[in-house]
Amino acid sequence: MTAQASARAIVVFDIDGVVRDVGGSYRRAIADTVEYFTNAAYRPTPLDIDQLKSEGVWNNDWEASQELIYRYFESQGKTREQQQLDYNSIVTFFQARYRGPDPNNFTGYICDEPLLLSSEYLQQLTQANIAWGFFSGATRGSANFILEKRLGLRSPVLIAMEDAPGKPDPTGLFATVEKLENEPSNTTVIYVGDTVADMYTVTKARELQPHRPWVGVGVLPPHVQETAARAQAYSETLQKAGAAIVVSNVEELNPVKIAELLS
Numbered sequence: 393m394t395a396q397a398s399a400r401a402i403v404v405f406d407i408d409g410v411v412r413d414v415g416g417s418y419r420r421a422i423a424d425t426v427e428y429f430t431n432a433a434y435r436p437t438p439l440d441i442d443q444l445k446s447e448g449v450w451n452n453d454w455e456a457s458q459e460l461i462y463r464y465f466e467s468q469g470k471t472r473e474q475q476q477l478d479y480n481s482i483v484t485f486f487q488a489r490y491r492g493p494d495p496n497n498f499t500g501y502i503c504d505e506p507l508l509l510s511s512e513y514l515q516q517l518t519q520a521n522i523a524w525g526f527f528s529g530a531t532r533g534s535a536n537f538i539l540e541k542r543l544g545l546r547s548p549v550l551i552a553m554e555d556a557p558g559k560p561d562p563t564g565l566f567a568t569v570e571k572l573e574n575e576p577s578n579t580t581v582i583y584v585g586d587t588v589a590d591m592y593t594v595t596k597a598r599e600l601q602p603h604r605p606w607v608g609v610g611v612l613p614p615h616v617q618e619t620a621a622r623a624q625a626y627s628e629t630l631q632k633a634g635a636a637i638v639v640s641n642v643e644e645l646n647p648v649k650i651a652e653l654l655s
Contacts, residue, residue, distance in 0.1 A: 404581060409508075416505070424486075426461050551567045578603055581605070584609045594634055611638070
C-alpha cells in the first residue's frame with residue numbers, strides 16, 4: 393500500500409502459512425526432496441517438518457530440506473562429511489517440484505496453493521488507516537506470483553529472500569517498515585507469522601529498536617489445525633517464542649483486534 397507517516401499501526405505479513413497455505417506445496421516439495429536425496433528411504437511427515445521448524449533457524453526450505461537429509465543419514469550412523477550433498481542440486485530439485493521446470497512459467501505445486509486472506513481484508517486495513525506490507529523468506533518470483541497474480545495487488549511493499557538475510561534476522565522487517573513510512577516514527581509494528589523464526593524476528597527487532605513497540609502475532613497454518621491437540625501444541629510453541637496472541641486465520645486480525653493490541 394501507499395506509505396503513510398501517520399498510520400495508526402503498521403502490519404507486516406509473512407506469506408507462507410499466512411497469506412497462502414503451503415501444506416501441499418512448499419512442505420510437499422520438502423518431503424519430495426528429502427525422499428529423493430535419501431534414495432526413497434525417508435519421507436518426512438508434516439510433524440517432522442514442524443519439529444525442525446520449531447528450532448527457529450530453518451526458515452529457508454532449501455536449507456531445511458538439506459538438514460533433514462543430513463539428519464536421516466546421521467540416524468543411520470553416517471557423518472555429514474560422508475554424504476557430499478550438493479546444495480545447488482537440492483535447490484534445483486526442490487524448485488522443479490515447487491515452481492515447475494520452467495522458472496518463467498510456473499506449473500508446479502505453487503499453482504494450487506489456497507489463499508488464506510483476501511484483497512478485501514487488506515482494503516479494510518487501509519480504510520482503518522493501518523499500513524501493511526510483506527516480509528517473507530520466499531523468493532521474489534514466488535511471492536509476487538501470489539500477491540500480484542493471485543491476490544491482484546499492485547506493486548505491494550515486499551521484502552523477499554533476495555532482499556535481506558533470512559529470519560530471525562530482523563533486517564528485512566526493518567526494511568519493510570521503512571518502505572511503509574514517509575518519515576521515521578514510533579508507530580507500533582505488528583509482524584504476523586506462522587513459525588518460531590517469525591516470532592524470534594520480532595524479539596530481535598525489539599532488542600535492536602527498543603524505541604518502537606513491536607508485537608508478534610502467530611497464525612496457525614492449516615496443516616496443524618487437523619486436530620485440536622495439534623493446534624493447541626503449535627499455538628503454545630508460538631506463544632513461548634514470543635507471540636502476543638495466536639489466531640487460526642489471519643483475517644481474525646481485523647482493525648478491532650489490532651486496536652486491542654495497541655491499547
